[in-house]
Amino acid sequence: MNKRFTMLLALLLAVGTILAACGGKDSSSSDGGGKDGQPYEIKWYTIGTPQKDTEKVFEEVNKYLKEEINATVKMTQIDWGDWDQKSQVMINSGEPVDIIFASGTKYVQNAQKGAFIALDDLLENEGKELKETLDPALLEGVKIDGQVYGIPANKEAARQTVYTFNNVLAEKYGFDLSTVKTLEDLEPMLKIIKENEPGVTPMATSKAYLPYDYIFNNEMPFGIPFEGDTDHVINPFESDLTMEIYKTMHKYYKAGYLKEDAATSKDSWPLDVANWFVRLGDSQPYADLLWSRAAKYELVSVPAEQPVTINDSVSGSIQAISATSKNPEKAMEFLNLLNTDPYLRNLVDKGLEGVHYEKNEDGRIKDLPARIESYNIPTYSIGNFFTLYLYDTDPVDKWDQFKVFNESATAAPTLGFHFNNAAVRAEIAAITNISKEFYPALATGSVDPEVYLPKYNKKLKEAGIDKVLQEIQKQYDEWKKDQ
Structure with a gap:
């Protein structure tokens, strides 16, 4: 009996040891890393042209992550033109992925079909600091059936459509840009540019602005007016307002103010800025400085609308945790650190100090040639803007103005509403x-x-x-x- 008891006790102790190991730090849990306590490798897929120096930068990223959260990251970029198709194939096939970039309607549809996991509990635990940094409007806008399925980039939460002018031409002809309030107000300026600047297209390839809150996007016929009856969904293309705006655009087209191939043109922005006088597009605080730096001369914008927070403006850049992730807790730990740790955020975004950028005595930075040539990551796709280093040409209050911009915006009637099209x-x-x-x-x-x-x-x-x-x-x- 004693021998049997001893054998049974030994067996129970062995089982207990195994169970403890399964639940301890050596498992693929948030507390530990990967198998046997090794760093867990986070598979991260995001949008953008693959860069030559990615591996070099992520050697430093992973040294830091091993110490901070016992993890490493393998970031894979998929080029802009291939992203929609390749990312969807990846999702549909159930490929093991931890973190994946998402945006707009695709984010909603993939979340609704179970491709992403709900993050509410993770945000309360592994992502607690991250949650505290996010603009509440951002989290509200990415909720689907009351739950958060992705981490929105903490940047401008609002949208504001503006008319952006080539200010060299505006000053040449003495135009008072402050008089521009509507599409019709552009006509006298467009006429002068057409008659006097033969090498310039007066109006860039732009789609007319219509003041509706769209259920999908502005190309689809489902919207709600920003003002007036905000309780009913309509087809904006049946409205008198749309007819009048499109008649004005057609008048401009016939007058030669737009390119003949405007409907199919793939003109890039802002690289073709010297070839036109005014364009219509979305803006953010101090965007004119950014665009002027790219264009190499001054651009000036005036608003076509007041700032408004819509689903598209808060869901344009999201990091989702895939339902195929083997360690969602570790993925959230990484997202938490990426969005709250200035060193990591700038390392992933700007690259290596002294290689891709240099820092001035005041803490502001300047890009080195290698940044443009070998490590040019799209900033908006990564995460929190408010921990980014300022460039030496940036106003010192840039991020404060982003917050003012967000706070000044009016919430659209459908903010947080996501249609299920099943x-x-x-x-x-x-x-x-x-x-x-x-x-x-x-x-x-x-x-x-x-x-x-x-x-x-x-x-x-x-x-x-x-x-x-x-x-x-x-x-x-x-x-x-x-x-």
């Missing part, structure tokens, strides 16, 4: 194809809206737009009850 997927697919056919030509004034808007809306009716509007309205009404 019930109307076929109709959405058909409408998407129709919009791709009509929208670019209409929005650039390339065709007569009095002819083509009725044709567009007729095709939308045939594709089932009324059914989609009804489904969006139903979900929107249900969502508003809980607000």
Whole structure:
């Protein structure tokens, strides 16, 4: 009996030791690293052109991460033109991934189908410091059915559309840019540029601004006015306002103020800035300084709207943790550190001091040639802006102005509302194809809206737009009850 008892006790002790090991620091848990306590390798996929010096920079990144959180990161960039297709194949195939870049509608759709994990609990624990740094509007905007599925980049949470002018030409002709309030106000200036600057296109390839809060994006026919009736979803392309704006754009197009191929042009921005006088686009505080630095002469912007916080403006850059991650806790530890630790954030973004940039005595920086040539990572895709080093040409209050900008914005009526298109997927697919056919030509004034808007809306009716509007309205009404 004693011998049996001794053997049973030894067996129980052995099992207990195994269980303790499984639950201890040697497991792939947040407390430990990878297998047997080795650093866990975080697989991170993000957007952008692969860079020559990525491996060199991440040698330093991983030295730091091993000490801080017992992890390493393998960052893989997928080029801009390939991102949508390749990232979606990766998600659909269930490839093991820890962190993946996401944005806009794709973020919503992939979260709704279970590709990303809900992060609310992780933010309360491994991401506690990160959560405290984020603008509440950002977290509200990325919630889907009440849960957060991705970490938005802590940057400008609002959107503001502006008219941006080549100020060299504006000053040459003595234009008072402060008089520009509407699209129609541009006409006298465009006429003078057309008549006197033969090498310049008066208006860049721009899509007309329409003041709606869109359910998908501004190319799709589902929106809510920013002012007036904000309770009902409509087709903006049926409104009198859209007709008038598109008629003005068509008038400009016929006058030669836009390029003949405006609907299909792939002109880059701001590299082609010398070839036009005014463009329409989104802005942020001190954007003119950034754009002027790239253009090598002064650009000046005036607002086309007041700042507004919409779903697209808060979901343009998100880091999601994949449902295939083997260690979501460790992935969140990394995101927490990346967004709160200035050394790590700038190392990943700017590269190596003395190689990719140099720091002045006042702490501000200047890019070295290697930064542009070998390690030019898109800043917006990584995370928190407010821990980034300022450039020597940046105003000292730059990040303070970003916060002022965010606080000044009005929240759109649908902020936090994300439509689930499962019930109307076929109709959405058909409408998407129709919009791709009509929208670019209409929005650039390339065709007569009095002819083509009725044709567009007729095709939308045939594709089932009324059914989609009804489904969006139903979900929107249900969502508003809980607000």
